[in-house]
Amino acid sequence: MQYHTLLHVISGYLYQHYNALATSSSIEKGDARLELSFSPTRNTIRFIRTINKEGTGTIP
Numbered sequence: 001m002q003y004h005t006l007l008h009v010i011s012g013y014l015y016q017h018y019n020a021l022a023t024s025s026s027i028e029k030g031d032a033r034l035e036l037s038f039s040p041t042r043n044t045i046r047f048i049r050t051i052n053k054e055g056t057g058t059i060p
Contacts, residue, residue, distance in 0.1 A: 003032035010034060018047065 004027060011022035011034060020038035025032075041047070 003027045007034055008031055011036075014051070018051070 007022070007025050007027070011025075012034070014036060015022070018038060020036045022034055023037045024035040025033060040060040
């Protein structure tokens with residue numbers, strides 16, 4: 001259940017801050033996967049780095 005809730009939190013956060021839509025997800029016993037759809041830009045690499053950096057903190 002924790003993964004299920006976490007996927008909702010992450011997808012909501014990414015949509016609110018980056019207009020990225022969750023297109024698919026999968027929950028297994030030891031991990032979870034979330035696929036995103038977003039408009040690629042010249043700053044796509046920066047977008048991915050920012051998400052990785054924010055992912056190490058807490059979501060307000």
